[in-house]
Amino acid sequence: GEDVEQSLFLSVREGDSSVINCTYTDSSSTYLYWYKQEPGAGLQLLTYIFSNMDMKQDQRLTVLLNKKDKHLSLRIADTQTGDSAIYFCAESKPGGYNKLIFGAGTRLAVHP
Amino acid sequence: GAGVSQSPSNKVTEKGKDVELRCDPISGHTALYWYRQRLGQGLEFLIYFQGNSAPDKSGLPSDRFSAERTGESVSTLTIQRTQQEDSAVYLCASSRGTEAFFGQGTRLTVV
Numbered sequence: 001g002e003d004v005e006q007s008l009f010l011s012v013r014e015g016d017s018s019v020i021n022c023t024y025t026d027s028s029s030t031y032l033y034w035y036k037q038e039p040g041a042g043l044q045l046l047t048y049i050f051s052n053m054d055m056k057q058d059q060r061l062t063v064l065l066n067k068k069d070k071h072l073s074l075r076i077a078d079t080q081t082g083d084s085a086i087y088f089c090a091e092s093k094p095g096g097y098n099k100l101i102f103g104a105g106t107r108l109a110v111h112p
Numbered sequence: 113g114a115g116v117s118q119s120p121s122n123k124v125t126e127k128g129k130d131v132e133l134r135c136d137p138i139s140g141h142t143a144l145y146w147y148r149q150r151l152g153q154g155l156e157f158l159i160y161f162q163g164n165s166a167p168d169k170s171g172l173p174s175d176r177f178s179a180e181r182t183g184e185s186v187s188t189l190t191i192q193r194t195q196q197e198d199s200a201v202y203l204c205a206s207s208r209g210t211e212a213f214f215g216q217g218t219r220l221t222v223v
Contacts, residue, residue, distance in 0.1 A: 031210060035214075041216070042203065042214045042215060042216045042217060043155075043203070043205075043214040044214075045211050045212070045213075048210060048211070088154065088155065090155075099145075099157070099160050099168060100145065100157070100205075100212060101157060102147070102154050102155040102157075103154055104153060104154035105153075105154050
């Protein structure tokens with residue numbers, strides 16, 4: 001099966017909070033990442049969390065990591081239309097380097 | 113340059129032809145990755161270079177795919193005898209630590 005799994009689609013109303021979820025299988029992953037891909041654009045790193053942390057907050061973004069359940073989430077507060085994009089969860093495999101394994105991406109649609 | 117540069121940005125090729133895709137990483141970045149993204153899908157790992165170590169080629173889908181990198185410089189991804197299923201965006205990323213920076217990708221269309 002896939003190493004990293006995400007739901008494919010999320011629709012939220014402008015101003016509400018969005019929560020994008022991700023599960024991974026490798027308990028030895030060192031870092032977990034959230035990337036954003038806007039239409040026709042490359043991937044942009046939003047944030048990342050080290051595997052020994054539970055939470056990381058950066059302005060409107062909150063990352064929660066449940067290492068026991070191998071569950072990662074990204075919460076976007078006060079979601080705006082500019083947040084509409086595909087959000088990819090990724091884990092880095094151990095082994096001396098950060099080989100990134102990505103999920104299939106969650107398409108976030110923000111509507112008025 | 114300031115970021116990861118990939119060329120060409122778009123490539124249309126006939127089935128059976130060979131193509132070469134180029135990636136210029138950020139200067140000083142020892143790690144370089146190639147990924148493939150098919151339409152509407154996630155990123156599929158292809159190959160990873162780290163300095164002068166042997167590359168991790170575990171993601172290359174067939175022996176028609178190969179990649180080279182000399183030291184910490186430019187990398188080329190070569191696809192021989194292209195097939196229609198090779199149509200995708202090929203993304204390159206470079207890193208010197210925790211964060212990987214992605215290029216804009218090369219959109220390959222095999223007709």
